[in-house]
Amino acid sequence: MDRRCRFRLLWLLLVVGLCAARAGAQTEVGTVAAVQGTLQVQRAGAWQTGSVGAPIFVGDRLRTGANDAAKIVFRDDSVLDVAPKSELTVDKQAFNPEARRFDTLLRIVKGKVRAWVSEYYRQPRARYEIETPTAIAGVRGTEFLVLYDPDREVTDIVGLTETVDVAGKLGVLGAGVQVGPRLLSRVEKGRFPTAPRLLDDAQLGQYLSGLEIIGTGRPNGLNVQHAAASGQLLAPQDLPSTAALPAAAGAVHPGAPSGFLADRLSPDIATNTQPLLDYQNTPPGVVPVGGVQVGF
Amino acid sequence: MRLAGRLVVVAIVSALIATLSLRPAWANVRSQALYARGLVAFDRGQWEQAYALFDRAVAADTLDAVALYYRGLTLARLKQYAAATRDIEHALQLNPALPHATLDLGIAYFDDGQYTQARTWLERAHQQGIERFTAAFFLGLTCYRTGDDPGAVKYLTEAEADPDLRPSAHYYAGLALFRQGKTEAARTAMQQVMREQPQSEIGKAAQGAVGGAPAAGAAARQKPWSLYGEVGFQYDTNVVLAPSDAGVKVAEGITKQADGRAVIGLGGAYQLLNNAVGSLTAEYDFYQSIHFNLTQFDLQGHRLRFDALAPPGKWSYGLSAMYDFYALDYQSFFQEGLGTPWISLNESDTAATQVYYTLRARDFFREPYRPARNGINNAAGIRQYFNLGTLGPGDWLLDFGYQFDAETTLNNGLDARDFQNIGNQGDIDLHVPLYWLMHLQVAYLFRLEDYQYPNSRSGPGVGQPFGFRRHDNESQFGVALRRSLTENVSAEIAYLGVINDSNISDFQYDRGIVAGSVRVTF
Numbered sequence: 001m002d003r004r005c006r007f008r009l010l011w012l013l014l015v016v017g018l019c020a021a022r023a024g025a026q027t028e029v030g031t032v033a034a035v036q037g038t039l040q041v042q043r044a045g046a047w048q049t050g051s052v053g054a055p056i057f058v059g060d061r062l063r064t065g066a067n068d069a070a071k072i073v074f075r076d077d078s079v080l081d082v083a084p085k086s087e088l089t090v091d092k093q094a095f096n097p098e099a100r101r102f103d104t105l106l107r108i109v110k111g112k113v114r115a116w117v118s119e120y121y122r123q124p125r126a127r128y129e130i131e132t133p134t135a136i137a138g139v140r141g142t143e144f145l146v147l148y149d150p151d152r153e154v155t156d157i158v159g160l161t162e163t164v165d166v167a168g169k170l171g172v173l174g175a176g177v178q179v180g181p182r183l184l185s186r187v188e189k190g191r192f193p194t195a196p197r198l199l200d201d202a203q204l205g206q207y208l209s210g211l212e213i214i215g216t217g218r219p220n221g222l223n224v225q226h227a228a229a230s231g232q233l234l235a236p237q238d239l240p241s242t243a244a245l246p247a248a249a250g251a252v253h254p255g256a257p258s259g260f261l262a263d264r265l266s267p268d269i270a271t272n273t274q275p276l277l278d279y280q281n282t283p284p285g286v287v288p289v290g291g292v293q294v295g296f
Numbered sequence: 297m298r299l300a301g302r303l304v305v306v307a308i309v310s311a312l313i314a315t316l317s318l319r320p321a322w323a324n325v326r327s328q329a330l331y332a333r334g335l336v337a338f339d340r341g342q343w344e345q346a347y348a349l350f351d352r353a354v355a356a357d358t359l360d361a362v363a364l365y366y367r368g369l370t371l372a373r374l375k376q377y378a379a380a381t382r383d384i385e386h387a388l389q390l391n392p393a394l395p396h397a398t399l400d401l402g403i404a405y406f407d408d409g410q411y412t413q414a415r416t417w418l419e420r421a422h423q424q425g426i427e428r429f430t431a432a433f434f435l436g437l438t439c440y441r442t443g444d445d446p447g448a449v450k451y452l453t454e455a456e457a458d459p460d461l462r463p464s465a466h467y468y469a470g471l472a473l474f475r476q477g478k479t480e481a482a483r484t485a486m487q488q489v490m491r492e493q494p495q496s497e498i499g500k501a502a503q504g505a506v507g508g509a510p511a512a513g514a515a516a517r518q519k520p521w522s523l524y525g526e527v528g529f530q531y532d533t534n535v536v537l538a539p540s541d542a543g544v545k546v547a548e549g550i551t552k553q554a555d556g557r558a559v560i561g562l563g564g565a566y567q568l569l570n571n572a573v574g575s576l577t578a579e580y581d582f583y584q585s586i587h588f589n590l591t592q593f594d595l596q597g598h599r600l601r602f603d604a605l606a607p608p609g610k611w612s613y614g615l616s617a618m619y620d621f622y623a624l625d626y627q628s629f630f631q632e633g634l635g636t637p638w639i640s641l642n643e644s645d646t647a648a649t650q651v652y653y654t655l656r657a658r659d660f661f662r663e664p665y666r667p668a669r670n671g672i673n674n675a676a677g678i679r680q681y682f683n684l685g686t687l688g689p690g691d692w693l694l695d696f697g698y699q700f701d702a703e704t705t706l707n708n709g710l711d712a713r714d715f716q717n718i719g720n721q722g723d724i725d726l727h728v729p730l731y732w733l734m735h736l737q738v739a740y741l742f743r744l745e746d747y748q749y750p751n752s753r754s755g756p757g758v759g760q761p762f763g764f765r766r767h768d769n770e771s772q773f774g775v776a777l778r779r780s781l782t783e784n785v786s787a788e789i790a791y792l793g794v795i796n797d798s799n800i801s802d803f804q805y806d807r808g809i810v811a812g813s814v815r816v817t818f
Contacts, residue, residue: 033332052339073332077325116328143325161324214362214395216339221396222372222403223430228437229464231496236570239501240474240486252648252681252693254640256603256616260723261739261774262792265811266530266559267597268585269792271622271629274669274715275537276593277550278802283664285711285752287761 029093030056030074036217037068039082052216056090063087064111071213076102077118078128083147083210086111091131095120102126112147114160114211115139131169135187137179138165144179145207153189158182158199158207166193327357334366343373344733344782361390365397368404374733374780377408378691399426403434411442422451429458433465440472448472463489467498520570526561528788528813534805535590541801548802557587557594559813574606574614596623613639628661646683652676654701668711675701675719687728696724710762713749717766720744733780741772754800768798787814 032039032054041050042061050062056072062082064070070082076095082088092105102120106113108130121128122140129138132148135155142162148155157166159179166185167176175192179185182204183196199207228234262269334349350367353360368383384401387394402418405411415438422431436451452469455461470485486502493499531554538552563581570576583597598621605614616636622629638652656673660666679697701719705712723741730736747766754764776790790811798804 031333031336033335053336071332071335073329073336077329079325079328079332116325118325118329215366216335218339220338220366220369221427221430222369222400222407223427223434226403228468229430229433229461231463231493231498233497233501234437236575238468238471240471240482240504252646252683253612253642254648254650254679254681254695255605255612256614256636256638257650257652257677257679257697260741260772261725261737261776261790262741262772262794265774265776265790265792266585266809267583267622268530268532268557268559268593268595269794269809271595271597272535272537272593274665275539275550275802275805276664277536278539278548279664281548281550282753283711284668284714285709287752 027058027093028055028075029058029090029095030072030080032056032070033073033079034071034213034215034217035068036070036213037065037084039064039068039070052218058090058093061087061089061109069210069213069217074104076104076120078104078121079116080106081114081116081211081213083112083114086113088113100125102128104128106130108132108146108148110148110150112145112207112210114143114145114208116143132187134169134189134191135193136167136169138167139163145211147207155187156207157185157187157193158204159196168192324357324360327353327360327363330356331360331363331366334363334370338366338370343370346370347374359390361387361394364390365394365400369400372400372404372407375407376729376733377404378729379731380404381408381410381413396426398424399431399434402431402438406434406438406441409441411438414438415442429455429461433458433461436465436472437468440468445472445476449476463492463496464498466492467502470502520567521564522818523564524562524815524817526559526813526815528559528561528811529556530559530585530809530811531556532807532809534807535587535593537805537807539802540804540806544801553590555587555590555593557585559586559811560584561815563599574604577603577605579603592625594625595629596626597621610642611639612642613637624662630658630660630665632656632658640681646685648681650679650681650697652679667707668709669705669715670707670712671703671705671715673701673703675699691729693727694725696722698722710752714747714752714766716748718746718748735778735780737774737776737778739772739774741770743770743772744768745770751800753802764799766798766800766803768796768803770794770796781814784818785814785816788812 032050032052035050035052039050040047040063041054041056042063043057043059050070062070064082064084064086066085068084072080072082074080074093076093087109088111089107089109091107092103094101094103097120100123102123104127106129113130115130117128117139120126126140127138128140129136130146132146132155133150134148134153135157137144137146137157142164143160144164145158145160146155157164157179159181161181164179165176166179166187168187168191170190170192177185177193177196179196182199184199185193185196187193223229258264259270330349330353334346334353337346337349347367347370350363350370353363354367357363364383365387368380368387371380371383381401381404384397384404388397388401398417399421402414402421405414405417415435418431418435418438422428422435432451433455436448436455439445439447439451449469449472452465452472455465466485466488470482470489473482473485489498489502494503533554534552535555536550536553538550539548561581561583563579565577565579568576568578579601581597581599581601583595585595587593599618601616601618603614603616606612616638618634619631620634621631634654634656636652636654638650640648640650642648654675656675658669658671658673660669677697677699679695681693681695684692684694699719699721703715703717703719705716721741721743723739725737725739728736728738745768750762750764751766752761754761754766772792772794774790774792776788778786778788780786792809792811795806796804
């Protein structure tokens with residue numbers, strides 16, 4: 001292969017690669033399921049508000065303020081809770097069940113997330129990783145929590161169920177640890193992960209604080225848009241002129257008697273009660289010919 | 297080595313904790329994903345879809361209190377209050393600290409009409425300070441519903457602190473004050489409602505009360521009309537009512553003929569009046585069946601109905617009047633008018649007894665029934681209604697009754713005497729709400745008909761008619777399963793069996809009908 005040919009091949013690969021990257025970047029990989037306060041999403045350089053139901057794409061950067069939190073559900077059935085004062089990017093999400101290709105990379109710039117990693121990642125070659133400037137946490141179908149403090153350049157990884165593989169970002173292999181449920185491993189800049197240590201209830205509660213996102217983040221209670229609170233009458237008889245005690249809902253207060261089930265199902269049944277064809281052959285009052293039997 | 301040993305101990309302890317205690321504390325991953333997707337549907341108001349997702353989330357992790365709570369909230373939006381309260385209560389047992397759930401449970405019980413339970417939970421929410429003014433508002437409404445007017449005024453006055461709740465709190469406090477005879481205070485409350493929300497239902501109702509508007513509250517009532525459309529298919533094993541007896545079949549040349557038919561129903565109702573005296577509703581229904589083969593049995597029905605109803609109380613009463621017109625094979629068949637005055641004694645919220653009388657006049661347009669079958673029917677009946685309580689997702693309702701009726705033909709000819717009869721019938725009907733928004737109805741009816749004169753097709757021998765009086769006994773048994781597909785659409789499948797036994801073999805027949813339909817209601 002001459003130099004010119006090699007150059008053309010390289011150029012072609014570059015174009016194909018760019019196209020693939022662009023196609024990947026446009027793929028909707030998740031949906032915002034809950035937002036407390038405001039979730040900001042940076043896409044194509046511009047920040048916008050991400051509300052419930054909004055799509056998440058590869059390349060999106062997510063940010064929460066001091067009183068904000070969010071829940072994202074990904075197409076691979078993984079869920080991510082984003083705590084207040086957090087920022088992260090969705091760097092990669094390959095999800096192809098036919099090809100058994102599952103590959104997710106989230107990068108935390110600051111703050112805390114809790115990940116619920118789906119069972120797809122239990123398969124061989126599947127990879128789910130959350131990366132911070134000091135650590136990489138990888139799992140195979142489990143729940144865990146990652147906190148990165150950019151001021152101290154420290155990453156805390158807490159296992160919630162099963163185990164998380166934690167490694168430092170030293171540019172060298174080895175010295176990773178496995179973090180099980182209720183265990184914490186800390187990774188400082190330029191250091192290996194610490195040996196996991198057990199968290200007591202108070203410590204665990206502290207790590208989970210800010211991640212208890214219940215509901216969509218908007219008021220979801222039954223008082224919201226309740227007829228009673230929106231200027232509607234709860235019952236037609238709720239009038240000043242008829243301020244009498246109304247019946248409880250579900251109470252047995254029958255109206256006009258209704259017919260039997262047959263009447264409701266079809267007038268064909270209810271109206272056809274005498275043998276019409278028989279009467280057409282032999283009208284009432286006319287003596288029938290043949291073998292009418294009498295007696296039960 | 298010491299470090300390794302410590303790690304082993306830590307790993308064993310953590311594994312034990314995970315196995316024994318931690319698992320229920322966090323919903324599993326599958327449950328979380330389903331719950332999160334359910335939230336998206338919930339936020340969009342897609343209640344059926346949200347219910348399905350939360351239901352699967354709960355199935356994936358039965359201890360997921362939040363998914364259970366949201367399934368309950370969704371069920372309440374679908375007006376499945378019994379199931380909703382059960383879910384929210386269960387969620388609270390799993391996680392007593394679930395924010396807002398105590399208040400929601402109280403509201404769900406209120407919407408279900410279970411005011412004792414509602415009051416318990418709303419008081420708890422009020423004491424806990426969970427949206428205190430909202431809790432006070434619903435507590436006030438609960439007090440109003442149960443006749444505790446001082447309590448209603450107290451809580452509703454507290455709820456007025458919330459600007460969003462203020463107009464409704466003023467209005468219902470006004471109603472409670474009216475009931476207490478504190479007219480001036482009530483008028484003041486109503487005037488506030490008029491100022492705050494003049495265009496709302498309560499604003500117009502308040503205007504009617506204070507300003508003496510001619511139709512007090514009439515403009516403020518809820519949607520006065522409803523419409524429906526229905527299409528279905530029925531398979532009928534014996535459209536022609538051919539006799540079961542083989543000998544008669546041959547002699548009469550009529551054999552059992554099964555056929556399918558498409559059925560179409562359309563109709564609507566409009567509430568003409570609704571005031572302190574009562575309500576009056578007009579209704580029109582259209583029906584058409586189209587047989588695949590036996591087209592001479594295509595039936596078209598038109599029904600005009602009026603229902604007058606007194607306001608509910610210990611006693612309730614009303615009058616139902618109907619006019620029916622039927623065409624068979626697209627030619628006039630018969631017309632009838634019916635009037636049914638009725639009165640019910642509502643012994644409690646779970647039991648009622650009803651008596652009624654029905655007068656029916658029928659006029660046939662064509663041979664062979666005209667004029668022989670033209671007649672007047674007088675019927676009187678008594679029914680008992682019971683709410684059996686909540687079993688499964690809702691209340692089971694049972695009703696049964698007895699009816700006596702007498703059919704008197706208007707023509708004095710021998711042919712007319714064939715139709716003059718006395719009827720006695722009893723029936724029982726059970727309504728069972730099921731999971732998955734389904735509803736089951738099971739019914740059975742037994743009817744005796746004693747004809748008053750010897751029948752023209754019976755006799756000691758051929759050519760010697762009028763030998764015996766006709767006696768029929770008929771059994772009808774049916775089962776119908778309905779499912780709500782959306783808020784406006786429901787589907788139903790049903791089976792109805794009829795066995796008519798008679799001492800005269802011409803009238804012995806049986807038939808079975810399988811029916812399926814889809815109904816759209818607005």
